[in-house]
Amino acid sequence: GAVVSQHPSWVICKSGTSVKIECRSLDFQATTMFWYRQFPKQSLMLMATSNEGSKATYEQGVEKDKFLINHASLTLSTLTVTSAHPEDSSFYICSAPRAGTGGNGAEAFFGQGTRLTVV
Amino acid sequence: DAKTTQPPSMDCAEGRAANLPCNHSTISGNEYVYWYRQIHSQGPQYIIHGLKNNETNEMASLIITEDRKSSTLILPHATLRDTAVYYCIVRVAFKAAGNKLTFGGGTRVLVKP
Numbered sequence: 001g002a003v004v005s006q007h008p009s010w011v012i013c014k015s016g017t018s019v020k021i022e023c024r025s026l027d028f029q030a031t032t033m034f035w036y037r038q039f040p041k042q043s044l045m046l047m048a049t050s051n052e053g054s055k056a057t058y059e060q061g062v063e064k065d066k067f068l069i070n071h072a073s074l075t076l077s078t079l080t081v082t083s084a085h086p087e088d089s090s091f092y093i094c095s096a097p098r099a100g101t102g103g104n105g106a107e108a109f110f111g112q113g114t115r116l117t118v119v
Numbered sequence: 120d121a122k123t124t125q126p127p128s129m130d131c132a133e134g135r136a137a138n139l140p141c142n143h144s145t146i147s148g149n150e151y152v153y154w155y156r157q158i159h160s161q162g163p164q165y166i167i168h169g170l171k172n173n174e175t176n177e178m179a180s181l182i183i184t185e186d187r188k189s190s191t192l193i194l195p196h197a198t199l200r201d202t203a204v205y206y207c208i209v210r211v212a213f214k215a216a217g218n219k220l221t222f223g224g225g226t227r228v229l230v231k232p
Binding site for chain 2: 049093
């Protein structure tokens with residue numbers, strides 16, 4: 001079953017409004033989570049790293065004031081797209097690493113993704 | 120993290136083995152080869168990873184060349200549900216480097232009846 005849950009799976013909003021996307025680790029704690037964005041027929045692009053209890057780290061070219069990230073607990077990170085515009089329409093995906101077994105380090109688990117459409 | 124090169128697309132027949140190549144000629148000694156796949160409109164799914172030995176699990180097999188400059192993901196009996204984009208990613212072990220993944224273009228695999 002899913003180990004990372006993302007909600008909502010899709011959302012339509014009006015231009016100028018804000019949208020919040022949640023990412024939860026279901027049976028493990030994640031001090032770090034990652035947010036990706038994917039445009040049609042393109043690969044995933046990392047937007048930011050969400051750190052529990054501290055500020056998020058944004059990739060170059062990603063506006064931190066537009067994409068607000070809050071990692072308030074060890075199992076929840078949220079991404080808020082503020083003042084959304086049609087060009088923000090995309091598929092947003094979160095990821096959380098979970099410690100692996102057998103000395104192979106952690107694996108990255110991904111949420112189901114959220115398709116945002118701004119009209 | 121080392122760069123990878125994959126063919127942009129490939130078709131395979133249902134029930135046959137699908138062999139997906141990946142070149143990673145600049146791989147470092149402490150870097151693993153990871154494979155993920157993304158079915159349309161879903162988040163990526165972990166498949167398998169390895170360092171230098173061949174690996175097998177319930178989903179696939181990973182064959183890494185002796186010089187580690189390339190690898191092949193093998194889906195032993197492809198089904199229609201294996202249609203997806205497959206990503207080959209080379210990076211150090213998660214515990215060592217912040218855990219983020221950098222995705223390339225991947226290979227768009229279409230399994231045909």
